[in-house]
Amino acid sequence: MSSDVPFGCRPTLSIGVSIAHALEDLELLLKFARRAESDAKNGLHGEAAVGRDRNGLAVAVRARGNIAVTVREQWPAASENDGREKPLVQRSLAERLDWWGDRFAGGEIPDKFPHELLETARFYENWDDRESLAEAVKADVMRIFARKDTDLSAENEAEIARYIGRKLGDGAGVKELADELVVGQWIAFARRYTRKPTPQKEAER
Incomplete structure (x- = not known):
């Protein structure tokens, strides 16, 4: 991508990945996946500023019946x-x-x-x-x-x-x-x- 593109106009790609037990309720799995997507975009504590700190990857794991463990980080520069x-x-x-x-x-x-x-x-x-x-x-x-x-x-x-x-x-x-x-x-x-x-x-x- 050309460096002439203004920073605020550059597209970002935030990806949330969720990993869970196969026997987990499908509705919970969907909710879990959406939360991972939100964490990728907004940060684990909502700290990602719009257009600046997004562009992240979040991977969440939830063992059946346990709380989720999530890691998140921005993608590296090209x-x-x-x-x-x-x-x-x-x-x-x-x-x-x-x-x-x-x-x-x-x-x-x-x-x-x-x-x-x-x-x-x-x-x-x-x-x-x-x-x-x-x-x-x-x-x-x-x-x-x-x-x-x-x-x-x-x-x-x-x-x-x-x-x-x-x-x-x-x-x-x-x-x-x-x-x-x-x-x-x-x-x-x-x-x-x-x-x-x-x-x-x-x-x-």
């Missing part, structure tokens, strides 16, 4: 999305969710991790010492990712460390990371259920 391999910290929300989904689908990160991160976020909500907060949060989250029940390559562990170093500074940041992992985990669930069986698996049936 110059930032040139198709080259980028570090995790520079990737768009869609790319990060895909990356986390790969980690869960490959068994590199245990399924319980998002819930442990949520507990960590709650712990730091009322942390009084603001000077030590950022370093404490980063150290605690890296401790979780460095445990023995992970199967991360050295390269992917370094990617996560850089991401944590740049993105996390308080309990709210941990909550956002946990929400990203929850959505990535559901993407991995979908991949597992829709993956075509190998010829060996077919022969075993």
Whole structure:
């Protein structure tokens, strides 16, 4: 698109994606999808200004009977999305969710991790010492990712460390990371259920 087009006249694309249990009531699913669309346009707290902060992607997950988990971010500028391999910290929300989904689908990160991160976020909500907060949060989250029940390559562990170093500074940041992992985990669930069986698996049936 030409840069001569006035900013306020440029079209935007806001997309809301909802993921829910197949047995959920259809009316609730429709309501859930519309809420995701609204979050994409307006932000999770209505903070998106018309014509400026819209142009977003929102992905919401709702396990049956549980509250929704939603992540939202603006699409990157065209110059930032040139198709080259980028570090995790520079990737768009869609790319990060895909990356986390790969980690869960490959068994590199245990399924319980998002819930442990949520507990960590709650712990730091009322942390009084603001000077030590950022370093404490980063150290605690890296401790979780460095445990023995992970199967991360050295390269992917370094990617996560850089991401944590740049993105996390308080309990709210941990909550956002946990929400990203929850959505990535559901993407991995979908991949597992829709993956075509190998010829060996077919022969075993």
